Amino acid sequence: MIRNNKISLFLLIAVMTIIQIIICDYIYTGPYIHLTLLPLIILSIPGEYGYPKLALISFTIGLVIDLVSDGILGLNSAAAVITATLVRPISYFTINRERSDKIERLTINDVGFFRYFRYSSYLTLVFLITYILFDCAGFRPASFILMRIALSYVANIILILFVSVTLLNKHY
Amino acid sequence: MRRNSRLIKTFLYIALFLFLEGISIILITNNSIIQKYRIMGVARSVQSFFWRQGESIRYFLNYKNENKLLEAENTLLKERILTLERYLDGISAEEAIASVSGIGDYTFIPATIIKNSINKQHNYIILNVGSNSGVEEGMGVITSWGVVGIVEAVSTRISYVSSFLNTSQSVSAKIVTNGVFGPMVWTGVGNKAVVREIPIHTEVYPGDTISTSGYSAIFPPDIPVGVVTSVDEVNGVALEIGVEMFQNFRALRFVDVVINNYSKEIKMIENDTE
Numbered sequence: 001m002i003r004n005n006k007i008s009l010f011l012l013i014a015v016m017t018i019i020q021i022i023i024c025d026y027i028y029t030g031p032y033i034h035l036t037l038l039p040l041i042i043l044s045i046p047g048e049y050g051y052p053k054l055a056l057i058s059f060t061i062g063l064v065i066d067l068v069s070d071g072i073l074g075l076n077s078a079a080a081v082i083t084a085t086l087v088r089p090i091s092y093f094t095i096n097r098e099r100s101d102k103i104e105r106l107t108i109n110d111v112g113f114f115r116y117f118r119y120s121s122y123l124t125l126v127f128l129i130t131y132i133l134f135d136c137a138g139f140r141p142a143s144f145i146l147m148r149i150a151l152s153y154v155a156n157i158i159l160i161l162f163v164s165v166t167l168l169n170k171h172y
Numbered sequence: 173m174r175r176n177s178r179l180i181k182t183f184l185y186i187a188l189f190l191f192l193e194g195i196s197i198i199l200i201t202n203n204s205i206i207q208k209y210r211i212m213g214v215a216r217s218v219q220s221f222f223w224r225q226g227e228s229i230r231y232f233l234n235y236k237n238e239n240k241l242l243e244a245e246n247t248l249l250k251e252r253i254l255t256l257e258r259y260l261d262g263i264s265a266e267e268a269i270a271s272v273s274g275i276g277d278y279t280f281i282p283a284t285i286i287k288n289s290i291n292k293q294h295n296y297i298i299l300n301v302g303s304n305s306g307v308e309e310g311m312g313v314i315t316s317w318g319v320v321g322i323v324e325a326v327s328t329r330i331s332y333v334s335s336f337l338n339t340s341q342s343v344s345a346k347i348v349t350n351g352v353f354g355p356m357v358w359t360g361v362g363n364k365a366v367v368r369e370i371p372i373h374t375e376v377y378p379g380d381t382i383s384t385s386g387y388s389a390i391f392p393p394d395i396p397v398g399v400v401t402s403v404d405e406v407n408g409v410a411l412e413i414g415v416e417m418f419q420n421f422r423a424l425r426f427v428d429v430v431i432n433n434y435s436k437e438i439k440m441i442e443n444d445t446e
Contacts, residue, residue, distance in 0.1 A: 051185050059192045066199070074199025081192040134200060 009044065009105075012167065016041050017061055024069030032144075034135075034152040038062060038076060039127040040160045042083050043120060044168060046105050051088065058084035072135070079131040086126050094119040108164055120160050121153075128152050220330070223287040223298065227425070237423050245316045278392045280428040281305055283313075286330070290421050293360055295335040297321055301429065302329040312390040312430040318397040318419035319343050320427050322390060331429070336365075337421055345397055346385040347376050347413070353385040356397065356415065363417045365398060370411040376403055382415050389435045 020037045029035050042058050049057070062077030095111050108116045128149050136145050201211050231238070283305075287298035301307050303326045313320040313333050322341065325332040334341055339360050345367050346353035354369040367382060380400040386393020402414035432438070 052188055055188055055192055059196070062196075063199075072200055073203040074196040078193060078196035078200060081189065081196060085189050 006046075009046070013041055013044055013061075016044070016163075017064065020065050021068045024065060024071060029155070032148050032151045033155050034128065034131065034148065035155055035159065036076075036127065036131070036152075037159070037163070038065065038080055039083055039120070039124045039156070040163055040168075042080060042087060042127075043123060043160075043164075044105065045084075047087075047091075051085070054087060055081055055084045075131060075134055078134055079127045082130045083123055083127040087123065090122045090126075091119060094122060107168060116164065117157075117161065120164065121157055124156050124160060125149075125153055128156065220286065220298075227286055227288075231425055234423055234425070238425065241317075241423065248316065277433055279431045279433060281307060281431065283307075283331075283427050283429055285425055285427060288421070288424055289335070290337055293339050295337040295421075296324075297333040297335050297424075297427075299323075299331040299333060299427065299429070300329070302327050302331050304328050306431065307331045307429050310390065310435075311432075313427050314391060314395055314430055315419060315424070315427050316395075318395060318417055319384060319391055320419065320421075320424065323429065335421070336419075343391060343397075344385040344387045345382050345415075347374070347400075348381040348383050348394075348396075350375060352376075353387060354413075356382065363398075363420065364401075365415045365417055367413040367415060368406075368410070370413055372405065372409060372411055374411060376400060376411065376413060378402060382413070389432045389438045390430065392430060392432075 016037045020041070023035050023037070027035065038058075038061065041061055042054070045054055045057055058080040059077050062080030063074075065071075065076045066073045091106060095106065095115050106116065106119060111119070132145055132148050132152070136148065197211060281301055283299040283301040285297055286300050287296075289295045289297070297313070297320065299307070299313070307323060307326050309323055309326055311323045313323065319336050321333040321335040321338070323331050324334045336343065337358050339358060342355040342357045344353055345356035347367075347370070352370055352374045354367045356365050356367045358365050370376065378400050382397045382400060384391045384393055384395045384397060396418060398415040398417040398419075400413055401416045404412045404414070406412045
């Protein structure tokens with residue numbers, strides 16, 4: 001049963017990775033919005049894995065997306081590794097240490113909507129700031145970068161909450 | 173024990189993070205020119221900040237030696253002024269003008285060293301002046317105590333100098349007493365150099381002074397470079413002269429970049445004859 005659940009979860013992660021590749025390659029959201037499922041994929045990786053596994057899986061998924069999609073190699077993996085590194089500290093800060101350690105994977109049902117919203121917001125922001133800074137810093141004006149972070153955050157948090165409510169709100 | 177294992181774990185996590193992030197950044201820099209220049213630019217500014225701080229500390233600690241060097245340089249300049257004054261007193265105004273007509277062959281750009289490597293076989297120096305100050309590739313770098321190197325690359329604000337402490341670099345040097353010249357190269361150890369291809373019949377003794385010959389467009393002539401420490405015969409056909417250089421590369425901070433005012437004409441003539 002547990003094994004089947006794990007397979008389902010990893011299938012879901014695989015599907016989200018494929019959707020992310022499709023988003024990168026075929027969906028043009030304009031210069032100001034970067035749509036990404038990577039923070040959500042990182043959120044879906046079971047907490048029991050510990051940091052090394054989480055970082056390696058995040059890095060690999062980021063790299064696969066970079067390799068397959070038509071972007072700059074290393075951009076998604078750089079942002080994914082930083083996000084994976086901050087998953088634990090952010091969950092301790094937004095939820096609480098005991099609860100975070102007890103729950104295998106945080107869902108809206110487990111921690112409540114507002115805590116989950118704060119938790120996923122911070123992670124999404126970490127991902128987007130890293131990604132957009134590596135992508136634009138130095139040759140785009142600060143106003144463009146800030147606008148891109150803000151608009152991408154709004155678009156992504158809506159997407160993440162929607163997927164979290166519909167697909168990830170149960171323990172696989 | 174538990175605390176130690178936690179410490180090791182934290183250290184390993186940090187190492188893993190840096191490793192994965194490092195790979196990602198390398199991939200980014202190798203796959204996008206814009207990101208490459210941006211990231212390298214940031215890395216270089218961080219690096220040059222630490223270089224400047226390191227050099228300032230080194231300079232502060234070296235204050236005493238620096239003062240001694242400046243004192244010695246001052247004395248040398250005073251002696252030269254006195255010699256010139258005595259010389260000028262004994263000649264007419266026309267002769268004086270004629271004798272100084274050679275002045276102006278070279279002009280100098282004062283520079284400060286912000287990075288100086290001395291422990292490698294191919295050492296380099298970074299100067300705080302670049303093309304904005306008039307520095308160009310191929311210019312020589314000197315102090316009053318000898319040859320320092322040749323400018324290899326120039327950006328707007330800094331220059332990369334291939335140091336004389338470089339086993340593949342040679343400078344044309346001459347024995348002051350008789351004017352016989354040959355290529356001088358660093359031996360790879362400390363402040364020692366050798367002057368090669370000196371004819372076997374040349375009279376040269378330990379203690380003789382070696383200076384630049386001026387037979388290149390890069391360095392002015394007659395800059396004292398070092399003193400002869402040994403004279404060895406090579407295959408019975410030439411002499412190899414061991415030289416202890418005057419310039420202490422460890423205490424190097426202020427240098428002059430040499431502009432040969434006739435270098436363009438020299439190059440033009442060289443190109444024509446080729």
